[in-house]
Amino acid sequence: MKYLNEYRNLEATNRWLNLIHKTITRNWNIMEVCGGQTHSLVRNGILELLPEKVRMIHGPGCPVCVTPLNLIDKAVELLENNVIVCSFGDMVRVPGSKKSLMQAKANGGDLRILYSPLEAVDVARENPQKQVVFFAVGFETTAPANALSVLQAKEKGLKNYSLLVSHVLVPPAMEAILKDELCKVNAFLGAGHVCTIMGLGEYYPLSAKYKIPIIITGFEPVDLVQGIYMAVNQLEKGIFEVENQYARVVKKEGNLAAKNLINIVFRVGSRQWRGIGEIPDSGYVLQDEFNEFDAELKFGIRHIQVPENKTCIAGEILKGIKKPYECNQFGKNCSPVNPLGAPMVSSEGACAAYYHFTNTV
Amino acid sequence: MNNRAENKTINLSHGSGGLMMRKLLNDVIFKAFDNKYLNRKHDGALVKLTGEIAVSTDSFVISPIFFKGGDIGELAVNGTVNDIAMCGAIPRFLSLSFIVEEGLGLESLIRIVNSVKTAAKNSGVRIITGDTKVVEKGKGDKIFINTTGIGEVHPKANISSEKIKPGDKIIVSGCIAQHGMAIMSQRKGMEFEADIKSDTTNLNFLVKDILDAFGSKIHLLRDPTRGGLAAVLHEIAEDTQTGITIYENKLPLEKQVAAACEILGIDPIFVANEGIFVAIVDSDITDDLVELMIQKEKGKNTVCIGEISQDHPGKVVMHSSIGGKRIVSPPIGEQLPRIC
Numbered sequence: 001m002k003y004l005n006e007y008r009n010l011e012a013t014n015r016w017l018n019l020i021h022k023t024i025t026r027n028w029n030i031m032e033v034c035g036g037q038t039h040s041l042v043r044n045g046i047l048e049l050l051p052e053k054v055r056m057i058h059g060p061g062c063p064v065c066v067t068p069l070n071l072i073d074k075a076v077e078l079l080e081n082n083v084i085v086c087s088f089g090d091m092v093r094v095p096g097s098k099k100s101l102m103q104a105k106a107n108g109g110d111l112r113i114l115y116s117p118l119e120a121v122d123v124a125r126e127n128p129q130k131q132v133v134f135f136a137v138g139f140e141t142t143a144p145a146n147a148l149s150v151l152q153a154k155e156k157g158l159k160n161y162s163l164l165v166s167h168v169l170v171p172p173a174m175e176a177i178l179k180d181e182l183c184k185v186n187a188f189l190g191a192g193h194v195c196t197i198m199g200l201g202e203y204y205p206l207s208a209k210y211k212i213p214i215i216i217t218g219f220e221p222v223d224l225v226q227g228i229y230m231a232v233n234q235l236e237k238g239i240f241e242v243e244n245q246y247a248r249v250v251k252k253e254g255n256l257a258a259k260n261l262i263n264i265v266f267r268v269g270s271r272q273w274r275g276i277g278e279i280p281d282s283g284y285v286l287q288d289e290f291n292e293f294d295a296e297l298k299f300g301i302r303h304i305q306v307p308e309n310k311t312c313i314a315g316e317i318l319k320g321i322k323k324p325y326e327c328n329q330f331g332k333n334c335s336p337v338n339p340l341g342a343p344m345v346s347s348e349g350a351c352a353a354y355y356h357f358t359n360t361v
Numbered sequence: 362m363n364n365r366a367e368n369k370t371i372n373l374s375h376g377s378g379g380l381m382m383r384k385l386l387n388d389v390i391f392k393a394f395d396n397k398y399l400n401r402k403h404d405g406a407l408v409k410l411t412g413e414i415a416v417s418t419d420s421f422v423i424s425p426i427f428f429k430g431g432d433i434g435e436l437a438v439n440g441t442v443n444d445i446a447m448c449g450a451i452p453r454f455l456s457l458s459f460i461v462e463e464g465l466g467l468e469s470l471i472r473i474v475n476s477v478k479t480a481a482k483n484s485g486v487r488i489i490t491g492d493t494k495v496v497e498k499g500k501g502d503k504i505f506i507n508t509t510g511i512g513e514v515h516p517k518a519n520i521s522s523e524k525i526k527p528g529d530k531i532i533v534s535g536c537i538a539q540h541g542m543a544i545m546s547q548r549k550g551m552e553f554e555a556d557i558k559s560d561t562t563n564l565n566f567l568v569k570d571i572l573d574a575f576g577s578k579i580h581l582l583r584d585p586t587r588g589g590l591a592a593v594l595h596e597i598a599e600d601t602q603t604g605i606t607i608y609e610n611k612l613p614l615e616k617q618v619a620a621a622c623e624i625l626g627i628d629p630i631f632v633a634n635e636g637i638f639v640a641i642v643d644s645d646i647t648d649d650l651v652e653l654m655i656q657k658e659k660g661k662n663t664v665c666i667g668e669i670s671q672d673h674p675g676k677v678v679m680h681s682s683i684g685g686k687r688i689v690s691p692p693i694g695e696q697l698p699r700i701c
């Protein structure tokens with residue numbers, strides 16, 4: 001914990017905050033890509049400590065928020081058809097088009113909330129007469145463990161284990177945001193833990209092509225204010241580079257063993273993002289040789305497609321075009337108790353973060 | 362031939378009202394709680410109490426039923442004892458009802474009954490009436506326990522949220538989030554071995570001590586069980602329409618618990634406790650009260666975490682360690698771990 005305390009320290013935070021205040025002369029929009037960073041900004045009260053000229057925009061980096069409605073419907077469909085569905089906790093309250101996984105569980109579905117896909121493999125082993133599906137949601141960070149679960153299931157010869165894959169990748173999402181003509185982002189704080197796995201390689205071309213600073217940043221208050229300072233510093237100087245604020249954890253080349261695992265089981269493919277739509281090459285799909293572990297193929301549920309809820313402007317929120325309070329459902333028909341869209345469901349979602357935060361007086 | 366095996370697990374005939382049931386009650390339950398009230402074996406209990414009476418009931422449905430630092434039996438006693446204590450009362454009597462799922466090992470039941478017995482003894486309450494039902498397999502989760510407690514209100518106590526006023530201090534009697542994290546660390550699939558123990562314990566003697574000493578200067582007592590500290594503070598702020606300010610760096614938190622919360626992405630102020638209470642007290646007794654409480658084993662980690670303010674009525678605001686402020690929102694559902 002000592003290690004953590006260093007990054008939650010009032011003096012160090014103030015040092016970087018002062019530098020930001022001293023350096024900044026113009027208005028800048030900085031997007032933190034990752035929901036964990038949004039959460040930390042809000043939870044530690046950092047947003048109000050920043051000068052007004054810094055406008056933080058909350059990016060699409062919350063895996064719960066970007067999982068499309070129809071994948072939740074697919075998971076619900078499985079639950080209602082006697083399949084044991086395993087999921088991480090924060091997915092279970094997200095509304096599908098008709099119900100959430102939690103509601104399907106209340107109706108008798110066998111939903112297991114787990115911490116790791118490897119436990120789902122155990123569930124499959126312990127329940128040979130049942131089919132077991134792990135809802136594989138997440139960014140690059142969760143992919144290695146999901147890949148490992150498939151390899152384990154294969155090694156053990158399990159025929160009753162599969163993945164409902166909803167893996168998305170961060171750099172293509174950043175590019176989709178930059179390509180949007182309404183994009184207001186001047187600099188990115190890159191998600192530290194994604195880079196822990198993937199390294200920095202993908203960010204250099206992105207930064208050069210769009211002439212935009214990208215600072216790979218951690219999650220503690222000091223990480224964030226330092227990252228913001230590094231972004232402001234580049235912007236004020238008119239330079240655009242990839243900088244690594246999180247060097248204590250992130251290596252340039254990433255984690256080779258984890259990347260290798262991912263590459264054995266997954267390949268890059270096109271994926272749908274909730275509110276954003278389909279982005280080519282923006283996620284992982286199973287390699288053909290692992291088709292038997294693809295729940296969509298196995299249970300013939302690929303066809304389930306539902307349109308997104310029109311009143312929810314999650315897409316604009318996730319792209320940073322609008323702030324949550326600019327949504328006319330915000331705080332009225334949509335609140336954490338009764339969420340209309342995913343950004344309100346996940347505690348890391350921008351709408352939920354703002355709901356709690358701006359509620360203050 | 363299966364007689365021995367049958368005797369080792371609870372089955373439906375243990376709830377039938379017949380011989381098997383009588384045997385279970387006599388061998389296990391009455392034997393454990395032997396006291397003059399229960400021994401009369403009436404349908405109900407006859408007791409004498411004086412003055413204002415506090416009554417509270419609670420049902421315990423926890424999984425796993427045995428956990429580090431305690432079990433469901435101990436919890437069922439301490440939980441209700443503490444609820445009575447939070448009314449400013451001295452708990453005297455408890456009722457005890459078991460709903461047992463067919464298939465529960467007799468050994469487990471005996472173990473639970475014994476911890477009920479010990480917990481009742483430790484907190485000075487008598488089990489005076491009760492009930493046992495057996496439900497079919499699949500219709501329960503091993504065992505559910507309901508307890509109802511009765512206590513006599515402390516003569517000096519005057520616990521009422523109406524007495525809360527700006528300037529009052531908020532005291533917490535021990536480290537937060539222990540129970541919830543102990544349970545979570547033992548649910549299937551936890552990623553790391555953490556030696557976190559539930560803090561389940563009785564608080565009635567500690568409460569009596571502070572009531573003896575400070576009486577009506579103690580304005581409110583609450584035990585932050587489900588929903589944790591955040592839920593309790595929220596309720597108080599909302600019910601009284603006062604503002605609550607707390608300081609992140611004052612929150613008492615054990616290192617291991619902090620680390621476990623960190624790893625799972627769980628905020629400790631939302632996590633359940635079973636062995637601490639929150640007191641809202643007149644500011645002029647704060648130092649003496651904390652001084653008194655830290656002398657006692659169960660209050661040794663007592664701290665003042667904040668105060669009642671005139672600003673932001675109805676809201677709880679936390680000052681973060683790095684100098685920011687944030688609203689503490691009410692918990693919505695069970696805390697669930699984050700994905701990444």
Ligand code: SF4
Pocket residue numbers: 311312313314317324327328329330331334335339340341342343344345351
């Ligand atoms: S406030 Fe609710 S409806 Fe509006 S964008 Fe956010 S989640 Fe969607």
